Amino acid sequence: MTPAQSLSNSESIAYVPRAANPLRLETLVLLRWLAIAGQSASILVVHFVLGFDLPLAACATVIAASVLLNxxxxxxFGPAHRPGSRLGFIQLAYDCLQLGSLLYLTGGLGNPFALLLLAPVSVSASALPSRETVxxxxxxxxxxxxxxxxxxPLPWDPAAPFTPPPFYLLGMWVSLLCGVGFIAAYTNKVAHEARQLVDALTVTELALSRQQQLSALDGLAAAAAHELGxxxxxxxxxxxxxxxEVAEGELAEDMDLILEQVARCRAILGKLRNLKSAQADIFEKVSVSDVIAELAKPHEHAASSMGKTISMSKSEFGGEEPVILRNVALLYGLGNLIENAVQFAREYITISAGWDARRVVITIADDGPGFPSELLSRLGEPYLTTRFRDKGEADPRGPDGAGGLGLGVFIAKTLLERTGATLRFFNARANGHACVEISWPREALNDADSEPWP
Structure with a gap:
């Protein structure tokens, strides 16, 4: 089994879900301590430095409640505890009520610190589910x-009392509500995309980890075969x-059976020893055309059974044909793109390699429906969905096409970019014919001996 074959189906990779709530209790408590310090300092400065009258006892009681809560x-629970979404929501709701109580005691929306009501919403949008944020x-x-x-009343000089105009308060109220809506939506969107990216990278690492485990098993099997020989x-x-020394009879038949099973064991051990040599072949340096031929070979039978044809070509524009190391990242990235092309093609798939003194380019094309034009600039993003998936219709590019989860393309793009490649997705014709162009600076492939996944 080649790396391309063993990693060709990213959907079969066991997925380890992330923690339900990435926010630690220590973070919420620390933010609350900062709020307590800021509230205490503000009240002391306003009352004792500026000389404005404040209901100190009531304000101190509200602040003391936060101290006791922390x-x-x-x-x-301890600082390392990760509260669930319900407990996290309750804490942030308390923070809103506590700040609202202080604002009630110190002038309401006329108090410029009313802007701090946005803080708990931003924390919720970045760490809690959308329902709690709403x-x-x-x-x-x-x-x-x-x-x-x-x-x-707003704390002010008793000799010249100040009452904010109603239109000012209305403007503050409208701006605060607009700020709450914008921050909640924007922060939640950014946090959601960040979590998706982490999930997709986790799947990528699991794909490489699985291949490394398979390679290690091959080595162990070969070592075991050598030791058992x-x-x-x-x-x-x-x-x-x-x-x-045994005469013909029942005992002789048993000895013949033992010899037969020993021969069978030798044949099995011979196959296990071959894994070692096959494993060594995987990591030798070969030409670019040999690499794409090897990657296409596992898909030729499937393509032929579906009435499709895989053709390969190479074009030399200067310089010798590049010789590269067939590392896992390169094999999996190209193999997955070839598999996608075979799956979505109508009749033919074309794999071409070209090079000159400075660059190496591999193009994978098919005559299928192509990439949706509205998603061309976003191809390679994790968990990319389209109207086909949203409406429950069949995606013309298949279950893992541009309309599917998009993890296969994301993983392939990520791994190939780590080898120094630049990917370009486009349609060769207006009615489809998807093409993926992968290009490397020639020196990047010359450095392919380095570890493909740091």
Missing amino acids: LGLLIR LLASLVALIATLIALFHL TPLATIALAAKEMRR
């Missing part, structure tokens, strides 16, 4: 509405000597 959470944003909108209507030869020799 201490209770640390004692109950609920928290709704709570902030309710708090903003209440403190706009009901609040104690000597005792098996001893058994065979002893069995032959005993067979000569």
